[in-house]
Amino acid sequence: xxxxxxxxxxxxxxxxxxxxxxxxxxxxxxxxxxxxxxxxxxxxxxxxxxxxxxxxxxxxxxxxxxxxxxxxxxxxxxxxxxxxxxxxxxxxxxxxxxxxxxxxxxxxxxxxxxxxxxxxxxxxxxxxxxxxxxxxxxxxxxxxxxxxxxxxxxxxxxxxxxxxxxxxxxxxxxxxxxxxxxxxxxxxxxxxxxxxxxxxxxxxxxxxxxxxxxxxxxxxxxxxxxxxxxxxxxxxxxxxxxxxxxxxxxxxxxxxxxxxxxxxxxxxxxxxxxxxxxxxxxxxxxxxxxxxxxxxxxxxxxxxxxxxxxxxxxxxxxxxxxxxxxxxxxxxxxxxxxxxxxxxxxxxxxxxxxxxxxxxxxxxxx
Ligand SMILES: NC(=O)c1ccc[n+]([C@@H]2O[C@H](COP(=O)([O-])OP(=O)(O)OC[C@H]3O[C@@H](n4cnc5c(N)ncnc54)[C@H](O)[C@@H]3O)[C@@H](O)[C@H]2O)c1
Numbered sequence: 001x002x003x004x005x006x007x008x009x010x011x012x013x014x015x016x017x018x019x020x021x022x023x024x025x026x027x028x029x030x031x032x033x034x035x036x037x038x039x040x041x042x043x044x045x046x047x048x049x050x051x052x053x054x055x056x057x058x059x060x061x062x063x064x065x066x067x068x069x070x071x072x073x074x075x076x077x078x079x080x081x082x083x084x085x086x087x088x089x090x091x092x093x094x095x096x097x098x099x100x101x102x103x104x105x106x107x108x109x110x111x112x113x114x115x116x117x118x119x120x121x122x123x124x125x126x127x128x129x130x131x132x133x134x135x136x137x138x139x140x141x142x143x144x145x146x147x148x149x150x151x152x153x154x155x156x157x158x159x160x161x162x163x164x165x166x167x168x169x170x171x172x173x174x175x176x177x178x179x180x181x182x183x184x185x186x187x188x189x190x191x192x193x194x195x196x197x198x199x200x201x202x203x204x205x206x207x208x209x210x211x212x213x214x215x216x217x218x219x220x221x222x223x224x225x226x227x228x229x230x231x232x233x234x235x236x237x238x239x240x241x242x243x244x245x246x247x248x249x250x251x252x253x254x255x256x257x258x259x260x261x262x263x264x265x266x267x268x269x270x271x272x273x274x275x276x277x278x279x280x281x282x283x284x285x286x287x288x289x290x291x292x293x294x295x296x297x298x299x300x301x302x303x304x305x306x307x308x309x310x311x312x313x314x315x316x317x318x319x320x321x322x323x324x325x326x327x328x329x330x331x332x333x334x335x336x337x338x339x340x341x342x343x344x345x346x347x348x349x350x351x352x353x354x355x356x357x358x359x360x361x362x363x364x365x366x
Contacts, residue, residue: 002219004226006139008233011159015139015226017219020049020127023164024056027125034097034123036063038088040111042071045103045129048172053102053127065091073258075106076145078154084114095119098161104130104177105137105264109152112143116158126160129169131181132265135188135221138163140229140239146258150325151250157234165222167215178208180265183245183302185217187272188224190293191241194343196220201292204299240347244337245271248360251322252306252314261309269302270363277359278351279338289342305363316360320353 002017016023037057041050046068057064067084069075099122101111108126115124128138144155170178189197196217203213225242232239249264249271256262273294279285297304306314323334333349334356340346 002215004139004219004222006159006226007230008159011141013160013162015163015165015222017165017167017215019168020052020164020166021056023127023162023166024053024125025059027060027162029060032060032062032098034062034094036065036091036093036097037100038065038067038091038093038097039100039102040067040069040084040107040114041102042069042075042104042107044071044172045107045169049102049127049129049166049169052166053100065093069107071106072260073106073146073264075110076152078145078147080110081114081117081145084110085118088114088118093118093122095122098123098125100125100127102127102129103133104128105133108133108137109143109155110145112141112158112160113145113155116143116156121158124158124160126163128163128165130173131170131178131218132184133181134165134167134170135181135218136184136225138165139222139225140242141233150254150322151258165218167211167218170214175208176263177265179300179302180263180268182207182300183265183269183272183297185221186293186296187242187244187268188221190272190339190342191244191337191345192224192228192343193220194341196224197296197342201296204296207300240335241337241345243335244339244345245269245273245275247271247323247326247334247336248274248319250326251319252364254322255314255319256309256312262306266303269297270304270306273297273304274359274363275337276339277363278336278355279340281355281359282338282348282351284346285339285341289339292342307365314364316357316364319360319364320357323356 004015099115126138128134141157141159143158144152147153245268249267253267276290335349
């Protein structure tokens with residue numbers, strides 16, 4: 001079993017790459033102090049994985065509460081948080097009890113947030129069932145919900161006790177979601193592991209068909225994230241590198257109101273390309289790097305630019321407005337993570353807005 005040890009001073013935990021049953025059975029019964037486990041999931045993740053989790057929990061002889069939502073980003077809302085907490089409290093869920101999130105990044109962010117606030121914090125285990133969640137959102141403890149002012153503007157840091165990543169759960173994931181997760185996997189390579197990017201280039205044809213290759217890529221990509229958060233858990237400095245592609249990406253995503261027309265990861269591949277184009281205009285990176293990454297995204301089928309989606313004309317001026325309201329703005333300046341080359345980035349908050357607008361005009365109208 002592959003393991004990543006996330007060695008935080010406070011709240012260290014392990015990320016296990018194994019099947020759900022084996023992963024859950026690493027929990028020592030005596031470490032469960034409460035009398036209930038709440039499983040929070042969505043229908044798609046539950047249909048394909050809940051039975052394995054139920055079997056794994058059987059041996060603990062503990063009462064379980066199952067809360068299964070309909071899928072979608074719309075779940076990341078305070079009203080949904082309140083309704084989950086109501087349900088938990090009505091079932092006498094207590095301070096020592098445990099929450100397990102079973103699903104993609106939406107369920108992880110939502111259930112982690114509930115675990116962070118109910119009774120001022122209860123134990124939390126994350127079982128990520130999408131590629132995006134296995135390489136990215138399940139590690140690092142960021143949880144939260146969206147507001148009409150932007151994504152993830154309400155939330156807390158809540159580290160899990162354990163993360164169990166079962167690659168087999170990806171076999172039922174729609175190709176579109178698999179690809180969306182792949183953009184975050186590549187993002188980690190672009191930030192800090194040029195060799196991983198070479199590995200992805202060499203295996204681009206088989207990456208989604210051969211689970212030995214995909215597992216290797218997931219593990220190495222997750223390691224980049226784990227290494228960064230171990231250095232800077234609260235995003236005081238280098239953790240912000242993980243936002244490569246996100247200032248542009250979040251703004252485009254929020255333009256489409258999270259209604260499924262554009263997935264988070266799809267917005268991120270476009271955002272990464274925009275970050276490269278910004279770097280190029282600033283003379284920070286070479287055009288070869290932009291073209292290599294663009295070509296890689298095209299080969300796997302990820303978006304690199306955006307025309308109108310379903311007839312809604314996307315306006316660069318509106319996008320720059322949304323970028324100004326992103327939580328990554330400090331003192332009114334837009335923070336951008338900009339590539340220097342493949343495997344290295346820098347954080348800048350001094351980019352002329354005319355350059356950003358120029359990049360938006362070029363990328364959104366092609
Ligand atoms: N906390 C963080 O650090 C962090 C990092 C990156 C992204 N995120 C967040 O993650 C979210 C996106 O996550 P996502 O892409 O996993 O989306 P998601 O959770 O919506 O999952 C995508 C779809 O796949 C379905 N699904 C999940 N597991 C499945 C399975 N095994 N088989 C079949 N279908 C399955 C879901 O029901 C959903 O319809 C966004 O809200 C984003 O903001 C958080």
